[in-house]
Structures are given as structure tokens and as C-alpha cells.
Amino acid sequence: MLKKERHDFIMRQINLHNRVLTSDLVQLLTVSEDTIRRDLQELVEDGLLFKVHGGALSKSYHSSFDDSTVYARDSKIIIAKKATILVKDGMVVLIGGGTTILEFVKQLPQNIEATFFTISPLVAVELSKYNNVEVILIGGLFSKNSQITYGGHVINQLSEIKADLCLMGTSAIHPEEGLTDTDWEINQLKKAMIACSKNTAVLCISEKLDITLRLKVCSIENISYLITELNKQDQLLNAYNTKEINIL
Incomplete structure (x- = not known):
């Protein structure tokens, strides 16, 4: 699976469930944990999510709640x-x-x-x-x-x-x-x-x-x-x- 496809998949999971676990993404995407960590970091740098211990969190779940x-x-x-x-x-x-x-x-x-x-x-x-x-x-x-x-x-x-x-x-x-x-x-x-x-x-x-x-x-x-x-x-x-x- 291409990086863009992985990123799209991760964002869909985030949008649906508000959070994702690194361990779940490893199994679902059949890639290494290092790959998932890099993907999450890149999505963080793009301002699309928040990285937390063991996974990532939707921006809409952050305490500074923003309707947009x-x-x-x-x-x-x-x-x-x-x-x-x-x-x-x-x-x-x-x-x-x-x-x-x-x-x-x-x-x-x-x-x-x-x-x-x-x-x-x-x-x-x-x-x-x-x-x-x-x-x-x-x-x-x-x-x-x-x-x-x-x-x-x-x-x-x-x-x-x-x-x-x-x-x-x-x-x-x-x-x-x-x-x-x-x-x-x-x-x-x-x-x-x-x-x-x-x-x-x-x-x-x-x-x-x-x-x-x-x-x-x-x-x-x-x-x-x-x-x-x-x-x-x-x-x-x-x-x-x-x-x-x-x-x-």
C-alpha cells in the first residue's frame, strides 16, 4: 500500500472513531510499527491530528474545541x-x-x-x-x-x-x-x-x-x-x- 493510501486510511479511522491505536493500525495495514509511527508523525506535521501515547487523536477531540x-x-x-x-x-x-x-x-x-x-x-x-x-x-x-x-x-x-x-x-x-x-x-x-x-x-x-x-x-x-x-x-x-x- 502506498503512503498516500495509508494516510487516507488512518484519517478515515480517526474521523470515524476519533482516535486510533498504533497496534491496531499495524494489524489493519500489515506494516511495521515504525512505518505507522512515521505516518502518524507526518500527519501531525500536516496539522491533521494529534499524536498521543500509543496512537493518535482527532483534532476535533482536543480541549480547544473548534466546530470547523x-x-x-x-x-x-x-x-x-x-x-x-x-x-x-x-x-x-x-x-x-x-x-x-x-x-x-x-x-x-x-x-x-x-x-x-x-x-x-x-x-x-x-x-x-x-x-x-x-x-x-x-x-x-x-x-x-x-x-x-x-x-x-x-x-x-x-x-x-x-x-x-x-x-x-x-x-x-x-x-x-x-x-x-x-x-x-x-x-x-x-x-x-x-x-x-x-x-x-x-x-x-x-x-x-x-x-x-x-x-x-x-x-x-x-x-x-x-x-x-x-x-x-x-x-x-x-x-x-x-x-x-x-x-x-
Whole structure:
């Protein structure tokens, strides 16, 4: 594979999953670790991503959040607007992190009255702009890669919450394999979020459909809502429409 093809592949993985691991890229591209490190460094020098220990991170995930760097932002805005209909006054809502979730927060009605628990400092800052919203940031270890809090302390706090609704993004979703990810700690965190919520909504762009990663979060039956930018009748959603999940 040519360097340009490797770079394009790496950027697609970054855009879809917000982060990549060097070890995964070595396997996927069947090249040496040194080659991947050089590729990542060149992409850093081109200003396309941030290099972190063990891999790389999307620029849109950096703490100096910039809308112009968000991949597929138009699609994420469509998803965000759809998701807002699920949040009603008086609800207790548990919310994850990521660019799609941030777009969702920005689309909420200005007069919404609800309590939001979140594991994302960036999301907490956006939620604080709403006068009638109570914001509770769940503290713990901070993931520089995912920009969220995680670990045993966070999971213990989640176990004490009874949320009406959980909203989260995903790295991959498949009609048979369910939600999957590549990060063990994030996997455990998402499981805990789903477990303490009456209903769970997954927000994801259609490019993440029909993808399976190595660590399972949950079965598709554990999800109440799947929200994409697509029309519910789009053929890409056929396999999901046969499941016990609401498609928005």
C-alpha cells in the first residue's frame, strides 16, 4: 500500500472513531510499527491530528474545541436535532462525550428544565449555558484521548444514579454484534451508563453502521433508540428495523 493510501486510511479511522491505536493500525495495514509511527508523525506535521501515547487523536477531540474541525458536522447536527425530542422537562439525563453529543447539547431548547449528569467536562461547559438545567459532572480519572472521566470511582457513582435517559455516541454498531469499542476502560464505562438508565439512545453517523470492533459493549437489544442522519426507511437501516429498537 502506498503512503498516500495509508494516510487516507488512518484519517478515515480517526474521523470515524476519533482516535486510533498504533497496534491496531499495524494489524489493519500489515506494516511495521515504525512505518505507522512515521505516518502518524507526518500527519501531525500536516496539522491533521494529534499524536498521543500509543496512537493518535482527532483534532476535533482536543480541549480547544473548534466546530470547523468536526468530521461530518452537517450529519451530526441532523442527528442532534432528532435526539432533542427525547428530552422532556423534569427528566434526569445521563450523557456521554464526543462531537455528536456536543452538537446535541447545542440544539437543546433554551427553556429546557432537566438534570444532566455527564462524564464530559466539555459537555458540562456547554450545558452550563442553559439557565434551567442542573449540571452534575461525574469526576474521576481523566482520559486525554476521549476527553471524559473514567475508572472505578466513576462507575461507582454511576451505580447510584437512576437516569430516565442515557445518550451516548459509539465507535461502531452492528445489527448482530451490537455496540463495540476498542478501549477496555471506556467499554466498562459505557456498560455502567446503560445499566443505570431506563432508556438508552445511541447517536451515530451512518458511516459507523455495520462495523464491529474487538470489545463488546452490549447487544442491540439493550439499546432503546438508534439515531442517525438517515431517513428511517433508508435501506442501510433495514437490518436494524427488524430489531426491537426505535429508529429516529
